[in-house]
Amino acid sequence: MTARPNELTAVEAARRIEVGELTVEALVRACLERIDEREPDIAAWAHLDREQVLAAAIAHDGAGPMHGVPVGVKDIVDTVDAPTTYGSPIYRDHWPETDAVCVNRIHAAGGTVLGKTVTTEFAARYPGPTRNPHDVRHSPGGSSSGSAAAVADCMVPLGIGTQTAGSVIRPAAFCGVYGYKATYGLLSFSGIRHYAESVDTLGCMARSVEDLAFFRDVLLGVTPVPLEPFPGRPRLGLCRTHHWDEADEATRTCLEDGARRLAAAGMEVEDVDLPAGMEDSLEVYNRIQQFEGARCLGPDFDAHPDLLSVDARALRELGMAVDAASYRDAVRRHYEWRAATDEAFAGYDAVLTPSAAGEATRGLRFTGDIAFNYLWTALHLPAVTIPAFEGPQGLPIGLQLVAPRHADDRVLSVAARVAQHLA
Amino acid sequence: MTARPNELTAVEAARRIEVGELTVEALVRACLERIDEREPDIAAWAHLDREQVLAAAIAHDGAGPMHGVPVGVKDIVDTVDAPTTYGSPIYRDHWPETDAVCVNRIHAAGGTVLGKTVTTEFAARYPGPTRNPHDVRHSPGGSSSGSAAAVADCMVPLGIGTQTAGSVIRPAAFCGVYGYKATYGLLSFSGIRHYAESVDTLGCMARSVEDLAFFRDVLLGVTPVPLEPFPGRPRLGLCRTHHWDEADEATRTCLEDGARRLAAAGMEVEDVDLPAGMEDSLEVYNRIQQFEGARCLGPDFDAHPDLLSVDARALRELGMAVDAASYRDAVRRHYEWRAATDEAFAGYDAVLTPSAAGEATRGLRFTGDIAFNYLWTALHLPAVTIPAFEGPQGLPIGLQLVAPRHADDRVLSVAARVAQHLA
Numbered sequence: 001m002t003a004r005p006n007e008l009t010a011v012e013a014a015r016r017i018e019v020g021e022l023t024v025e026a027l028v029r030a031c032l033e034r035i036d037e038r039e040p041d042i043a044a045w046a047h048l049d050r051e052q053v054l055a056a057a058i059a060h061d062g063a064g065p066m067h068g069v070p071v072g073v074k075d076i077v078d079t080v081d082a083p084t085t086y087g088s089p090i091y092r093d094h095w096p097e098t099d100a101v102c103v104n105r106i107h108a109a110g111g112t113v114l115g116k117t118v119t120t121e122f123a124a125r126y127p128g129p130t131r132n133p134h135d136v137r138h139s140p141g142g143s144s145s146g147s148a149a150a151v152a153d154c155m156v157p158l159g160i161g162t163q164t165a166g167s168v169i170r171p172a173a174f175c176g177v178y179g180y181k182a183t184y185g186l187l188s189f190s191g192i193r194h195y196a197e198s199v200d201t202l203g204c205m206a207r208s209v210e211d212l213a214f215f216r217d218v219l220l221g222v223t224p225v226p227l228e229p230f231p232g233r234p235r236l237g238l239c240r241t242h243h244w245d246e247a248d249e250a251t252r253t254c255l256e257d258g259a260r261r262l263a264a265a266g267m268e269v270e271d272v273d274l275p276a277g278m279e280d281s282l283e284v285y286n287r288i289q290q291f292e293g294a295r296c297l298g299p300d301f302d303a304h305p306d307l308l309s310v311d312a313r314a315l316r317e318l319g320m321a322v323d324a325a326s327y328r329d330a331v332r333r334h335y336e337w338r339a340a341t342d343e344a345f346a347g348y349d350a351v352l353t354p355s356a357a358g359e360a361t362r363g364l365r366f367t368g369d370i371a372f373n374y375l376w377t378a379l380h381l382p383a384v385t386i387p388a389f390e391g392p393q394g395l396p397i398g399l400q401l402v403a404p405r406h407a408d409d410r411v412l413s414v415a416a417r418v419a420q421h422l423a
Numbered sequence: 424m425t426a427r428p429n430e431l432t433a434v435e436a437a438r439r440i441e442v443g444e445l446t447v448e449a450l451v452r453a454c455l456e457r458i459d460e461r462e463p464d465i466a467a468w469a470h471l472d473r474e475q476v477l478a479a480a481i482a483h484d485g486a487g488p489m490h491g492v493p494v495g496v497k498d499i500v501d502t503v504d505a506p507t508t509y510g511s512p513i514y515r516d517h518w519p520e521t522d523a524v525c526v527n528r529i530h531a532a533g534g535t536v537l538g539k540t541v542t543t544e545f546a547a548r549y550p551g552p553t554r555n556p557h558d559v560r561h562s563p564g565g566s567s568s569g570s571a572a573a574v575a576d577c578m579v580p581l582g583i584g585t586q587t588a589g590s591v592i593r594p595a596a597f598c599g600v601y602g603y604k605a606t607y608g609l610l611s612f613s614g615i616r617h618y619a620e621s622v623d624t625l626g627c628m629a630r631s632v633e634d635l636a637f638f639r640d641v642l643l644g645v646t647p648v649p650l651e652p653f654p655g656r657p658r659l660g661l662c663r664t665h666h667w668d669e670a671d672e673a674t675r676t677c678l679e680d681g682a683r684r685l686a687a688a689g690m691e692v693e694d695v696d697l698p699a700g701m702e703d704s705l706e707v708y709n710r711i712q713q714f715e716g717a718r719c720l721g722p723d724f725d726a727h728p729d730l731l732s733v734d735a736r737a738l739r740e741l742g743m744a745v746d747a748a749s750y751r752d753a754v755r756r757h758y759e760w761r762a763a764t765d766e767a768f769a770g771y772d773a774v775l776t777p778s779a780a781g782e783a784t785r786g787l788r789f790t791g792d793i794a795f796n797y798l799w800t801a802l803h804l805p806a807v808t809i810p811a812f813e814g815p816q817g818l819p820i821g822l823q824l825v826a827p828r829h830a831d832d833r834v835l836s837v838a839a840r841v842a843q844h845l846a
Contacts (some may be wrong), residue, residue, distance in 0.1 A: 080726075097517055104721040185754070190617040190719050198608045221718045222747045295644045296613050298527040303503075324645045328829050331608070335828070339762055405758070406751050 005030035010069045010157040010211040017067040024068030024112065028057035031070055031114060035155045041136050043129040044150040046075040047082045048115030057112060064110015065224045071106055071215075072150045072159040075116040076123045076143075076193040079103050086193045087119040087128055087143075090300055090307045100191025102160060102202060102219050109218040114156050117146025120367060122300075123162055123195045124293065126309035127367055132175060134395050138360040141171030142367030144205070148175040151205040158215050159205040164195040164289065166356070166373020168203035169385045173355035173398030174368065176387040178419075179205045180212040180412070183405045184380035187219045196292035198331065199285075199377050209416040212384065216408065230349065230413040236262060237272030237348040239402075242279055243371040248358035254389040254397050255354055258422055262352075265421045272351055274375075275340035282371070285378045287322050287330040294319020334378055341379050342404040350414040355398030359391040372400065382408040384415040388422040428453035433492045433580040433634040440490040447491030447535065451480035454493055454537060458578045464559050466552040467573040469498040470505045471538030480535060487533015488647045494529055494638075495573045495582040498539040499546045499566075499616040502526050509616045510542040510551055510566075513723055513730045523614025525583060525625060525642050532641040537579050540569025543790060545723075546585055546618045547716065549732035550790055555598060557818050561783040564594030565790030567628070571598040574628045581638050582628040587618040587712065589779070589796020591626035592808045596778035596821030597791065599810040601842075602628045603635040606829045607803035610642045619715035621754065622708075622800050632839040635807065639831065653772065653836040659685060660695030660771040662825075665702055666794040671781035677812040677820050678777050681845055685775075688844045695774060697798075698763035705794070708801045710745050710753040717742020757801055764802050765827040773837040778821030782814040795823065805831040807838040811845040 005013065005027045016022035032050055039045060053070075060068040073079060076086045078096035085091045099107070106113060118128035120143035130145040132138040133153040140149040147159025148171035161168035163181045172179025181203035194200050204215045210227050217224035238259050244252065263269040274281075294316045301308060301316050308316070345351050353376075357369040376383045381402045388399040399422060403411035428436065428450045439445035455473055462468060476493075483491040496502060499509045501519035508514045522530070529536060541551035543566035553568040555561040556576040563572040570582025571594035584591035586604045595602025604626035617623050627638045633650055640647035661682045667675065686692040697704075717739045724731060724739050731739070768774050776799075780792040799806045804825045811822035822845060826834035 091520075094520055097514075098726075099722045101718050101721055104725060105718070108721065108725065185621045186751075188617075188620060188715070188718050190620060191722070194611075194613040197611060197613060217747075220747055221721070221743070292611070295524050295528070295611050298524055298531065298644070299522045299614070302527060302531065303521075320644070324640075324643055328609075332829055335762075339758075406755055 006034045007154045008157065009208045010206060011214050013157060014067040014069050017062050024060040024062055025057045027068065028053060028070055028112060028114070031156050034153070038153055038155065042131055042133055042149050042153055044117055044146040044153065044155060046085060046116045046118045046146060049082065052081070053112065053114055060112065066106070066109040066111035066218060068110060068112050069158065070112040070114035070156050072115060072117040072147050072156045073103060073113050074144050074147050074160050074162060075119045076162060077103060077160055078191040079113060079116065081113065082116050084116065087121040088307065090304045098191060101188035105219050105221050111218065117150055117159060119143050120145060121309050121312055122193060122297070123164060123167060124315060125311040125367065127364055131364065132360045134176060138362055138395060139174065139364050139367050141174035141360060143167040144171050145367065147205050148172050148177060151207060152177045157207060158211060161203045161205055162192060163201050163203050163377055164199050165370040165377055168205065169373050169383055169400060170356045170368050172205045173385045173396065174360035176396030177205050177207055178209055178212055178387065179203060179385045180216060181377065181383045182216065183382045183408055186406070186408060194296050196289045196296065198288060198292060201377060209384065209412060209419050213412045227416055228413055230417045233266055233268060234349040234414045234417055235268045235347070237345060237351040238269055239272050239274065239351045239353045241274060241353060241372065241375065246357050246369065246371045247354050250391045251354050251358050251397055255352065255399065258388055258399050259352055262418060262421060272344065272348060275337065275344050278337055281375055281378070284330045284333050285374045287326055288334065290315060290319035291322040291327040338379050338405065341381070345404050350401040350403050350411050353400045353402060355385040355400040359393050359395035359397060376402045380405050382411050384411055386415055386419050386423050429457045430577045431580065432631045433629060434637050436580060437490040437492050440485050447483040447485055448480045450491065451476060451493055451535060454579050457576070461576055461578065465554055465556055465572050465576055467540055467569040467576065467578060469508060469539045469541045469569060472505065475504070476535065476537055483535065489529070489532040489534035489641060491533060491535050492581065493535040493537035493579050495538060495540040495570050495579045496526060496536050497567050497570050497583050497585060498542045499585060500526060500583055501614040502536060502539065504536065505539050507539065510544040511730065513727045521614060524611035528642050528644050534641065540573055540582060542566050543568060544732050544735055545616060545720070546587060546590060547738060548734040548790065550787055554787065555783045557599060561785055561818060562597065562787050562790050564597035564783060566590040567594050568790065570628050571595050571600060574630060575600045580630060581634060584626045584628055585615060586624050586626050586800055587622050588793040588800055591628065592796050592806055592823060593779045593791050595628045596808045596819065597783035599819030600628050600630055601632055601635055601810065602626060602808040603639060603835065604800065604806045605639065606805045606831050609829070609831060617719050619712045619719065621711060621715060624800060632807065632835060632842050636835045650839055651836055653840045656689055656691060657772040657837045657840055658691040658770070660768060660774040661692055662695050662697065662774045662776045664697060664776060664795065664798065669780050669792065669794045670777050673814045674777050674781050674820055678775065678822065681811055681822050682775055685841060685844060695767065695771060698760065698767050701760055704798055704801070707753045707756050708797045710749055711757065713738060713742035714745040714750040761802050761828065764804070768827050773824040773826050773834050776823045776825060778808040778823040782816050782818035782820060799825045803828050805834050807834055809838055809842050809846050
């Protein structure tokens with residue numbers, strides 16, 4: 001049976017449009033049909049104007065490296081053609097005057113913004129209505145909930161996400177798709193609502209590693225080139241981190257089994273430790289997230305305190321209580337840890353680690369534990385999650401690969417190889 | 424003769440309001456009178472609504488650590504109460520829905536936003552109409568042109584600036600005021616138009632070091648505490664940098680004379696070099712500024728190419744020609760240089776270096792050379808400029824102090840001591 005257009009990867013759909021086997025209109029129609037069918041259960045979209053999108057698809061000339069391929073854009077990203085609510089009732093009717101840089105890059109590459117995907121409030125903790133396509137009783141993860149669910153459910157091949165703790169990797173893992181968080185600063189954050197500026201990072205979701213690499217090039221504003229196959233035998237580190245005991249048994253077993261299978265497939269795998277002195281890394285990270293997060297919330301907190309969630313108000317209170325010296329100390333420790341981890345991981349082509357502490361959390365209130373995510377975000381490392389395993393509840397469990405800062409190409413190439421064996 | 428209220432420093436004005444010797448209204452009226460008198464010559468303000476500001480001043484209860492003290496806010500900073508043009512005709516009628524975090528901090532501290540000050544287009548090269556108060560035939564520097572000129576001309580005691588290359592320190596030096604650029608990331612940039620995200624930094628101008636420290640606390644979102652006097656004898660490095668020959672003779676002489684006078688006053692002063700391997704630092708910096716700057720301009724370039732200046736179009740073209748590998752290489756070198764410079768400067772309480780290559784440039788077209796600014800911005804170091812000298816044209820020449828990342832308190836304390844001897 002041939003795949004329906006909405007089930008194609010972005011790279012394959014773009015290729016078919018380029019050679020005339022598929023039209024932008026047919027692709028967008030297939031995505032919209034899938035959304036019509038599934039959205040009542042999944043609630044992945046914050047805004048989607050079917051007529052506008054279809055008219056644009058019909059008018060699209062199929063040019064550009066994206067050839068009209070549609071993207072779901074997380075609703076903390078500014079868009080001129082759609083309202084941008086940041087997941088907050090304060091911004092229910094907010095229409096930005098300027099596209100975020102990443103949206104401009106999608107347009108410039110000939111991509112189609114299909115609509116805005118659900119985000120938690122201000123990309124923080126308070127969840128939206130999105131459900132996990134694998135089991136609607138479970139959370140899709142967050143904060144990039146809608147993008148992960150929409151990509152997983154074949155509503156759209158590509159989704160934009162952002163990560164301050166684990167907001168790309170964890171929802172991608174929970175929903176069983178591929179996710180990529182860039183090296184901090186590599187992809188422009190301009191025009192995106194900030195949560196905690198020193199760690200806010202752009203990323204994306206897709207249904208293949210090739211798509212992640214392709215979309216990364218688009219977002220970076222360079223001409224996409226096919227992902228180079230990793231040359232030779234990848235040398236992998238296995239990093240359990242000091243949070244290992246917080247992963248559930250299935251996750252720990254999956255990761256260790258996965259490492260064994262990769263070793264059996266000829267890759268070198270050995271244990272690698274984090275640099276010494278990082279035992280309190282979660283507390284240090286929290287200081288930064290809270291200090292910066294509370295200040296970013298300031299304008300909304302002062303103008304509309306009654307329209308903030310309990311979670312946002314709690315963040316505000318925690319962050320205003322962090323003093324300058326303790327914030328500064330946390331930032332300095334992050335500087336040191338970044339350099340030390342780049343060095344500790346330099347001998348590996350990628351480092352394996354859990355994507356999340358377990359399967360998707362039951363219920364929609366909690367988008368999941370950040371234990372296996374915040375650290376790589378704080379360290380500014382590129383990270384990829386692969387839908388490698390299935391857990392005891394029948395939900396996806398991811399395998400995460402990280403690498404030193406700006407080794408994004410390498411970690412994507414290794415991820416493609418690893419996916420051949422595990423996904 | 425007693426100073427007029429608009430001539431007071433912010434700290435002194437706040438003190439007088441607190442004890443009932445001055446009212447917010449009288450202070451704001453004095454500032455507005457000064458503006459009425461001088462604005463036709465100086466053109467420091469992009470937007471100023473006299474009635475609105477006066478009504479707010481009359482209604483102000485004088486509370487908060489700022490006690491109503493007014494601030495000029497650079498017009499690339501989002502404000503709800505005033506249009507925000509980013510120095511571009513594209514945004515002539517742009518009214519943001521949310522204050523930038525720094526504006527929220529000013530309001531939360533009981534400060535008054537007097538109005539928006541002139542910025543170059545998108546805080547880059549293309550100048551606004553502002554003139555140097557010391558000689559209107561000369562540039563005030565840029566991109567924070569209006570804030571520097573307004574503070575220098577006693578139109579307002581405090582100004583917000585931002586720096587991507589030298590946009591706080593150089594205009595402050597050209598206009599003969601104190602300027603401070605924070606450690607990168609210390610002060611929120613949320614709600615401010617980006618130019619080049621990995622180096623964009625918030626800063627401010629004032630007429631004393633105490634005011635810079637006071638305002639820094641406000642912008643950081645902590646309760647202001649008086650600047651601690653530097654304990655003991657400051658140990659100073661003198662760093663000429665590899666751009667030394669690009670400074671004019673007067674600037675070189677001033678800096679060396681200044682260093683001698685500080686040594687004569689009992690401070691330790693010795694030469695310090697930049698870490699090895701930074702000879703091409705300008706080219707490396709330019710790659711980053713251009714790569715990121717071109718992408719930040721994308722949404723406006725695509726929507727309104729005809730409304731961009733020649734300078735913006737040139738930046739766009741240069742930046743789109745920088746490839747990803749060469750951008751990544753530049754970022755990696757910045758990582759290394761930051762760590763190496765923190766270490767090289769760690770033995771000094773502050774490092775002396777020119778604030779600019781010379782006096783304010785003649786004419787308004789060129790806001791000045793970045794040679795003595797971009798490096799400290801790229802290195803993420805805190806920097807302070809002191810109006811220490813006068814040049815052969817009778818225009819101010821500044822002395823710049825820099826220190827390792829997050830030694831902001833120390834460099835401000837040392838600057839206060841140095842200012843006692845030189846300013």
